[in-house]
Amino acid sequence: MTLPGRRSLNLLAAAFCAVLVAYALYQQHVLGLEPCHLCIFQRVAVMAVGGVFLLAGLHHPGRLGAQLYGVLGALAAAVGLAVAGRHVWIQLQPPGSVPACGAPLEVLFDVLPFQEVVLKVFRGGGECQKIDWIFLGLSMPMWLLAVFAGLLLWSLWVNFRREPAAV
Secondary structure, eight states: OOOOOHHHHHHHHHHHHHHHHHHHHHHHHTSOOOOOHHHHHHHHHHHHHHHHHHHHHHHOOOHHHHHHHHHHHHHHHHHHHHHHHHHHHHHTSOTTOSOOOOSOHHHHHHHSOHHHHHHHHHHOOHHHHOOOOEETTEEHHHHHHHHHHHHHHHHHHHHHSOOOOOO
């Protein structure tokens, strides 16, 4: 039994990322769970990884192009991994030990330069420490930490492996 080709596996990963974003939007708009700043950054990272997988699947390049997509997907997943890791770290701090972020993200982008917004968000805040959702004992950022690690490995494995021979 042979595994599906690179194109199918990239498109499968893109669909998985689309499901993750759809679920996040469902949580926000249907269940009323407002995302914190770090949650929004993680959502953007999932979209970036999914976009790379989608482009890789649609483009279906040769070996060198596939490896480039593999690296780009891994880098996007690594950024998501860093954001999720920071979020998990903030959630594991003692209650009340993390000060509030303050203004909504839209306001921060209107008032501050991009670099300052990113630094402010990575410092985290009280709303980032709050855990509204748990599944099997893990918060959403904890799940995303595992998902980003898996997507990073998937991107490299799918796009660096030798394509199965055509039958």
